[in-house]
Amino acid sequence: MVGDLVSPILRFLSKRRWQRFISMAAASCTMVWMVASCAVSQEDLASSVGGATGTSSDSSVTVYTALEDDQISGYLESFQTQYPDIKVNIVRDSTGIITAKLLAEADNPQADVVWGTAASSLLVAEEKGLLEPYAPAGLEAVNPKFRDDANPPQWVGIDVWMSAFCVNTVESEKLGLPIPKGWADLTNPVYKGHIVMSNPASSGTGFLSVSTILQNSPTEDEGWAYLDKLHENIAQYMHSGSRPCKAAGAGEYPIGISFGYRAVKQKNDGEPLEAVFPVEGSGWDVEANALIKKSDIKEAAKTFLDWAISPEVSAKYAESFAITAVKTDVPPPAGFPEDPVAQLADNDLRWAAANRERILAEWTKRYDAKSEPKS
Amino acid sequence: MTTTTRHPIVAPRAKAFDLEAWVMRSLLGLGALWLVVGVVLPLFPMVGRSFQNTNGEWAGLANYGQYLTTPSLVQSFLNSMGVAITTTLFSVGLGFIYAYGLTRTAMKGKTFFRTLGLLSLYIPPLANAIGLIYLFGNQGLVTTGLFGLLPGININLYGFNGIVIGEFLYCFPQAVILLVTALNLTDARLYEAAEVLGASTLKTFFTVTLTSIKYGLMSALFVCFILAFTDFGVPKVVGGNFNVLATDIYKQVIGQQNFSMGATISVFLLIPSVFMFGLDRIVQRRQNALISAKSVPLQPKPNPILDWAMFGFCALMVAFIFTVFGTIILASLVKVWPYDFSLSLKNYDFSSVGGGGYGAYWNSLRMAFYTAIFGTAIVFTGAYLVEKGRGLNWLRSLTYLLSTVPLALPGLVLGLAYVFFFNNPIWRIPFTGLAIYNPLHWLYGTMALLVMANIIHFYTVCFLTGTTALKQIDAEFESVSASMAVPFYKTFWRVTVPLSLPAILEIGIYFFVNAMVTISAIIFLYPANLPLAAVAIVNMDDAGDIAAAAAMSTLIVLTSLGVRVMYSWLTKGLRQRSEAWLHR
Numbered sequence: 001m002v003g004d005l006v007s008p009i010l011r012f013l014s015k016r017r018w019q020r021f022i023s024m025a026a027a028s029c030t031m032v033w034m035v036a037s038c039a040v041s042q043e044d045l046a047s048s049v050g051g052a053t054g055t056s057s058d059s060s061v062t063v064y065t066a067l068e069d070d071q072i073s074g075y076l077e078s079f080q081t082q083y084p085d086i087k088v089n090i091v092r093d094s095t096g097i098i099t100a101k102l103l104a105e106a107d108n109p110q111a112d113v114v115w116g117t118a119a120s121s122l123l124v125a126e127e128k129g130l131l132e133p134y135a136p137a138g139l140e141a142v143n144p145k146f147r148d149d150a151n152p153p154q155w156v157g158i159d160v161w162m163s164a165f166c167v168n169t170v171e172s173e174k175l176g177l178p179i180p181k182g183w184a185d186l187t188n189p190v191y192k193g194h195i196v197m198s199n200p201a202s203s204g205t206g207f208l209s210v211s212t213i214l215q216n217s218p219t220e221d222e223g224w225a226y227l228d229k230l231h232e233n234i235a236q237y238m239h240s241g242s243r244p245c246k247a248a249g250a251g252e253y254p255i256g257i258s259f260g261y262r263a264v265k266q267k268n269d270g271e272p273l274e275a276v277f278p279v280e281g282s283g284w285d286v287e288a289n290a291l292i293k294k295s296d297i298k299e300a301a302k303t304f305l306d307w308a309i310s311p312e313v314s315a316k317y318a319e320s321f322a323i324t325a326v327k328t329d330v331p332p333p334a335g336f337p338e339d340p341v342a343q344l345a346d347n348d349l350r351w352a353a354a355n356r357e358r359i360l361a362e363w364t365k366r367y368d369a370k371s372e373p374k375s
Numbered sequence: 376m377t378t379t380t381r382h383p384i385v386a387p388r389a390k391a392f393d394l395e396a397w398v399m400r401s402l403l404g405l406g407a408l409w410l411v412v413g414v415v416l417p418l419f420p421m422v423g424r425s426f427q428n429t430n431g432e433w434a435g436l437a438n439y440g441q442y443l444t445t446p447s448l449v450q451s452f453l454n455s456m457g458v459a460i461t462t463t464l465f466s467v468g469l470g471f472i473y474a475y476g477l478t479r480t481a482m483k484g485k486t487f488f489r490t491l492g493l494l495s496l497y498i499p500p501l502a503n504a505i506g507l508i509y510l511f512g513n514q515g516l517v518t519t520g521l522f523g524l525l526p527g528i529n530i531n532l533y534g535f536n537g538i539v540i541g542e543f544l545y546c547f548p549q550a551v552i553l554l555v556t557a558l559n560l561t562d563a564r565l566y567e568a569a570e571v572l573g574a575s576t577l578k579t580f581f582t583v584t585l586t587s588i589k590y591g592l593m594s595a596l597f598v599c600f601i602l603a604f605t606d607f608g609v610p611k612v613v614g615g616n617f618n619v620l621a622t623d624i625y626k627q628v629i630g631q632q633n634f635s636m637g638a639t640i641s642v643f644l645l646i647p648s649v650f651m652f653g654l655d656r657i658v659q660r661r662q663n664a665l666i667s668a669k670s671v672p673l674q675p676k677p678n679p680i681l682d683w684a685m686f687g688f689c690a691l692m693v694a695f696i697f698t699v700f701g702t703i704i705l706a707s708l709v710k711v712w713p714y715d716f717s718l719s720l721k722n723y724d725f726s727s728v729g730g731g732g733y734g735a736y737w738n739s740l741r742m743a744f745y746t747a748i749f750g751t752a753i754v755f756t757g758a759y760l761v762e763k764g765r766g767l768n769w770l771r772s773l774t775y776l777l778s779t780v781p782l783a784l785p786g787l788v789l790g791l792a793y794v795f796f797f798n799n800p801i802w803r804i805p806f807t808g809l810a811i812y813n814p815l816h817w818l819y820g821t822m823a824l825l826v827m828a829n830i831i832h833f834y835t836v837c838f839l840t841g842t843t844a845l846k847q848i849d850a851e852f853e854s855v856s857a858s859m860a861v862p863f864y865k866t867f868w869r870v871t872v873p874l875s876l877p878a879i880l881e882i883g884i885y886f887f888v889n890a891m892v893t894i895s896a897i898i899f900l901y902p903a904n905l906p907l908a909a910v911a912i913v914n915m916d917d918a919g920d921i922a923a924a925a926a927m928s929t930l931i932v933l934t935s936l937g938v939r940v941m942y943s944w945l946t947k948g949l950r951q952r953s954e955a956w957l958h959r
Binding site: 090170235236246252365 | 430445447508512513514533611612616618622625626629630632634711713714715730791794819898903920921
């Protein structure tokens with residue numbers, strides 16, 4: 001009797017389609033259950049992750065830096081002799097990439113400190129709330145012009161880099177071009193098609209030049225008028241701060257608007273270059289350090305920041321930079337002006353940061369929409 | 376697709392048969408899951424950014440509006456299209472002739488041409504651009520006519536011309552790979568029939584040859600167009616003031632740290648890819664299998680005029696590619712180009728320059744090796760399941776779709792998407808206010824994630840190589856195995872893999888070589904303790920150590936070539952056995 005009743009049900013159940021349905025349903029239920037059991041409100045989870053206090057005794061420190069590769073190992077020597085137990089992991093890249101990396105990793109910062117990266121970029125990170133104010137030991141020795149005004153400061157400078165022209169003497173002679181002395185000379189029509197500079201939309205060095213020109217012109221409109229004239233002579237806007245100088249060094253274009261350290265270094269490497277520091281003054285930016293805001297700030301990170309402005313390493317910085325934030329008795333490297341601080345034009349880094357978006361939009365509208373390179 | 380029906384007589388719900396179906400389903404499921412995690416999910420935070428302002432607040436379509444009202448967008452878009460179309464025509468056109476010479480003529484030196492024709496694939500794109508500048512730049516060997524010895528030719532490198540030449544070097548080998556695979560597998564009976572029917576050589580070419588490689592040709596067009604449309608390395612270095620979409624992204628992300636706008640432009644980059652994808656699907660639907668179980672392999676007959684013409688053409692192509700490479704080697708040995716031509720090996724001592732030196736080189740080698748091993752296994756299995764799998768049609772279509780998406784993603788976009796997706800310890804579920812722990816967070820900063828990014832980045836070309844090869848294997852093999860109750864995995868291992876071995880080996884070496892030279896996808900991903908050689912080139916180039924950058928490039932190229940030669944040599948026996956059926 002019972003068998004009569006059960007067998008059709010069994011037959012029904014044995015149908016493959018039904019089996020598949022059951023297994024699919026079971027699988028989806030499990031999935032939903034698993035996701036649902038893990039899901040909590042975003043705020044709760046974010047705070048629980050953010051609030052977790054990890055081990056801060058970890059003796060390694062991850063450093064993001066835009067300093068030149070060949071400089072880093074020399075600088076680090078003194079750190080390693082003083083703190084042999086602290087392991088330093090260096091991530092070196094161009095300023096743009098380091099900044100982009102910092103912002104991209106904002107949800108879960110990987111770096112412990114930033115070392116020697118443009119202050120104008122750190123201002124962007126500061127605005128996004130990625131930095132932890134910290135007053136490193138020995139802060140009083142730092143020139144107030146080259147650090148954040150706040151106390152404790154968000155960032156502290158170590159050195160200053162300034163814009164300079166790289167002029168290829170061999171090619172200039174071939175083309176019969178006079179060596180330009182300053183910004184005004186560059187608009188001379190003889191230079192038409194012979195000047196390259198960094199694109200301010202893709203390079204910090206390019207933005208430095210443009211913002212300095214705008215700040216040091218009587219009015220901003222006159223600054224743009226100057227840039228209009230300069231644009232007539234520009235052969236290419238390049239996507240890197242050092243590339244214009246490299247192009248000049250290789251004779252691709254006789255004149256590259258770049259920065260001082262690069263011009264002097266390439267000249268010393270044997271390229272036929274003249275490093276010209278414009279008579280009107282150079283644009284400049286500070287290479288600065290900062291502590292990254294994260295849940296477990298390591299003691300080692302603070303140790304590193306203290307060391308990074310110590311007189312000892314500052315003397316090392318001074319071997320390649322004419323101006324250091326902590327004054328040293330090392331003379332400026334050969335090729336730089338005698339009084340490098342006097343060479344600096346007026347530059348308000350905060351104004352530049354606040355107006356950056358507007359300046360770049362205007363610059364792009366005026367000069368970047370051109371499609372064909374001039375010959 | 377396949378019309379396999381389960382004959383109750385042959386397979387009366389045997390246990391093995393059920394197992395087989397489940398293995399197939401779970402493999403398909405796993406394959407789709409892999410692509411969802413590797414491609415789709417990381418895109419969410421990325422696309423999400425395009426609707427946010429720079430502070431992460433919802434901004435709706437404001438970014439799109441802002442970009443569309445900027446006059447440079449239309450110009451950049453048109454520039455990108457112009458570059459991509461020109462590059463595609465040159466790469467596929469010349470690539471076809473080259474591949475034809477390699478497969479369908481009795482030309483001499485095929486092994487030589489097969490290896491060296493793909494040389495520029497082994498060269499980091501940045502190094503190719505450096506080589507072009509030394510050749511065609513204002514101080515280039517060609518422009519100055521070897522510094523005044525000969526009349527110089529100025530091709531106006533910076534801008535459209537430079538980009539097209541650079542992209543051509545980048546795309547040509549990719550086109551050759553896809554076309555060689557397509558041309559390699561054909562049925563000689565078709566040609567015999569054409570000959571018997573009295574068709575002229577030209578007619579045979581159009582009606583048999585072109586028709587039979589239609590799918591491979593379409594894939595090559597698809598790949599070259601997208602690669603040229605999305606690459607940023609070449610326009611960055613030789614583009615001058617000629618703006619393209621990829622450099623616009625670079626300017627936004629690297630120059631201005633504006634991820635929202637970068638994400639917005641990335642969405643614009645996806646549009647033509649979606650269009651090409653639709654086109655590809657339509658053509659693909661009409662493809663029939665070319666190799667049937669009864670196929671007879673084609674043995675090219677000697678034809679002195681054609682053979683020597685082909686030889687001349689291939690030699691010219693190799694000469695051009697080799698000139699660019701030779702210039703890079705020269706640059707790595709010269710002290711100060713172009714003022715001091717004394718030679719030295721000091722550039723190969725990387726201890727005084729940054730980037731990680733030989734440590735970075737070893738890391739790259741390891742990464743490339745893992746990418747080749749795991750990538751090949753995953754891609755080919757995936758291609759097999761999509762092409763030859765049974766059942767779950769929707770899942771197979773979805774997997775196919777997802778497998779072609781990576782090609783449309785510029786490396787920079789992929790890398791950033793990975794950072795957003797994997798580095799975040801929690802995932803916010805959109806529109807719910809809920810969040811879950813990110814179970815994949817531990818991958819961030821590991822070699823495994825670098826390998827995964829590489830596999831996904833180069834997925835599509837390998838996948839298309841795989842499907843092109845698989846499509847040309849007759850479905851009868853599967854039908855026969857199924858009716859004899861041989862499980863599909865045995866057929867896969869015993870028939871499909873051996874038949875497709877040339878394509879599989881090609882995929883492996885493609886993964887290896889690309890992982891050695893790639894920059895864009897990993898530049899955001901590589902952790903502090905894993906410096907990589909290709910990234911070191913960028914760092915050296917940025918720091919002005921061009922000679923050292925050229926030296927590292929040379930090292931990478933020689934390594935890849937060495938691995939390639941060793942690989943061909945080691946697998947020679949294997950290939951001869953698996954290709955024995957192709958020879959009468």
